[in-house]
Amino acid sequence: MSTVLVTGGSGFVGIHAVLQLLAAGHQVQTTVRRPDRRDDVLAMLREGGAASPESLSFFTADLTGDEGWREAVTGCDYVLHVASPLSTRVPKDENEMIMPARDGTLRVLRAARDAGVRRVVITSSLAAIGYGHPPQEKPFDETDWTNLDGADVQPYPKSKTLAERAAWDFVAREGGGLELSVVNPTGIFGPVLGPDFSGSIEIVKSLLDGAMPAVPRVHFGVVDVRDVADLHLRAMTAPEAKGERFIAVSGETLSILDIARILRRELGPRARRVPRLQAPDWVVRLAANRIPLLRGVVPMLGKVRKSTSAKARRLLGWQPRSNEEAILSTAESLIRLGLVKA
Structure with a gap:
């Protein structure tokens, strides 16, 4: 079995990747x-049923600094770079989100190259593929890139696009023998193992809590976190995944109202x-003047971005769970862990 570094092991995708790697018998190193945060990771692993956490080693490293990365990648065959800065608010300066994402990705890649790592798999996003474009019926695929000059490109999509572009450029120009694969998930749902989870999970939590009397007219693709982790593991070792990006989406695009139903x-x-009920767009725009969290929603109103995972299914044999299973496993876990109103 291989030795694998998972960056951001306390994160929602990171902890599921660690779980699956341990279950497959790999030696795992992770950064916090x-x-x-070590105790938080171990608690989430217990919740997830990890049988062999003794095969896990911890390293302290942050995307905003160089310290710790050389030690974290030493002895690793592969790196799953899952860690990414993510804020629930729209920053006043977009560079607050862009610079840690791009510079952190390059830090990980340099350390991996210098340590002789075979392949790095980066968690990017559909945000690096499907934004800044006029409406289209054709599903987005891996040949598409977000248009950074588009009117609806907020700091988060911009950060994911620039970080992924920088990764491909680095490997092409100075990667040496380092191989790169990229996973581009849509909205990530699935079982929560602790209080740390993604913005997508917040949507289900808010619905269950009754935090909004009516939902905004927002649509997105859905994928289960367990399938995102599985796709990372497939992209890590499959010869066909070298130099490729893979969209991770389960099925048809859903609206928040669909999820509520x-x-x-x-x-x-x-x-x-x-x-x-679904709120009229004008009500959401008006509320966004008073509620900062809604400001990032306004550019998404009414926009449907279809995408396809045909490439991951064809090349890697990936078979994701249904939208319904991803949504319901999210809700069941939030309820079980007492993370929603009783």
């Missing part, structure tokens, strides 16, 4: 930003606070 239909009384 602070030493005290799934929750009400399947959870019964436990979904009693989930809203039934």
Whole structure:
């Protein structure tokens, strides 16, 4: 078995990647930003049923600094670069999000190259593929790139696009023998193992909590975190994945109202606070003047970005769970862990 570094092991995707690597018998090294996050990672691994956490080693490293990365990659055959800065607010200066994403990715790649790592798999996003374009019926695929001059390109899509572009450029120009693969997930749902989770999970939590009387007209693709982790592991070792990017999406694009309907239909009384109505766009725009979290939503109103995972299915044999299973496993885990209103 190989030795694999997972950056950001305390994160939502990172912890599931660590779980699957341990289950497959790999030696795993992971980075955390602070030493005290080690206990959080171990608790989430226990929640996820990890049988052999003794095969896991911890290193302290942050995307914003050089310290710790050389030690973290030493002895590794592969790196899954999952860690990424993500904020629930729109920063006043977009560079607050762009620079850690791009510069952090380059730090990891340099350290991996210098340590003789065979391949790095980077977690990018559909945000690096499907934004800044006029409406289109054709699903986005891996040949597409976000148009950074587009009117709807907020700091997060820009950060993911620039970080991924920088990664491909680095490997082409100065990567030596380092190989690169990239996974581009849509909205990531699935079972939560602790209080750390992605912005997508916040949507389900807000619906279950009844935090919004009506939902905005926002659409996105859905994928289960377990399938995102599985795709990383496939891209890590498959010869066909060298130099390729792979969209991770389960099925048809859903609206937030679609998600609310799934929750009400399947959870019964436990979904009693989930809203039934979709807010008019003008109401959302007006509310965004008072609620900072909604400002990032406004450019997404009414826009449907279809995407396809045909390439991952064809080349890597990837078979993701359904949209419904991803959504319901999110809700069930939030309820089980007491992370939503009783």
